[in-house]
Amino acid sequence: MNKNLPLFEIFIRSKNGLHHKHVGSLHASDPQNAIMNARDVYTRRQEGVSIWVIESKDITASNPEDSDAFYAPAEDKVYRHPTFYDLPDEVKHM
Numbered sequence: 001m002n003k004n005l006p007l008f009e010i011f012i013r014s015k016n017g018l019h020h021k022h023v024g025s026l027h028a029s030d031p032q033n034a035i036m037n038a039r040d041v042y043t044r045r046q047e048g049v050s051i052w053v054i055e056s057k058d059i060t061a062s063n064p065e066d067s068d069a070f071y072a073p074a075e076d077k078v079y080r081h082p083t084f085y086d087l088p089d090e091v092k093h094m
Contacts, residue, residue: 006028006029006057012038012048012051014048
């Protein structure tokens with residue numbers, strides 16, 4: 001493994017789902033090589049139908065230490081919480 005190569009994050013969409021899941025990371029010279037390497041490493045049993053790669057340096061994430069302040073404002077928007085809707089008896093697990 002050449003750590004001088006960029007690090008890519010790998011996301012695979014399986015046959016069973018509609019969303020991509022993060023499955024790991026790998027080093028590659030460019031995005032196309034990252035896709036080819038990800039195919040060989042993460043889909044050996046044909047468990048994927050789509051691969052996304054993104055260079056790790058391009059990911060921006062929120063700080064877990066700021067989660068209270070970051071997520072708290074949503075609590076004052078009652079329309080986001082469907083607690084005041086009447087659901088028919090036929091609707092379960094909602």
